[in-house]
Amino acid sequence: MKAIVDRSECIGCGLCTEACPEVFRMGDDDIAEVYAEIDDSLKSSAVEAQDSCPVSAITLED
Ligand code: F3S
Numbered sequence: 001m002k003a004i005v006d007r008s009e010c011i012g013c014g015l016c017t018e019a020c021p022e023v024f025r026m027g028d029d030d031i032a033e034v035y036a037e038i039d040d041s042l043k044s045s046a047v048e049a050q051d052s053c054p055v056s057a058i059t060l061e062d
Contacts, residue, residue: 001038002061003046007031009057016049016058024049024058032057 003023005016010031016024017032022042027033038046038060050058 001043001046003034003038003050004059004061005032005034006057006059007033009055010053011055011057013054015052015054019049019052020045 005024007027012026012030012032014026014032017026020042023034023036023038023046024032025035046060050060
């Protein structure tokens with residue numbers, strides 16, 4: 001599974017990086033970016049990150 005952040009939608013709240021820091025981090029521009037694939041052990045926290053995003057900027061794909 002992999003995550004995609006729509007960086008044009010992200011408002012930099014940082015909730016995704018708190019929910020799933022193994023996959024999401026804040027870029028130098030304070031907008032979230034994906035830096036790792038989602039293995040099975042990270043699926044639930046990745047879904048939590050997606051659900052927590054206030055502007056629905058995160059998409060998860062198989
Ligand atoms: Fe941005 Fe949403 Fe994460 S606003 S910082 S992608 S929770």
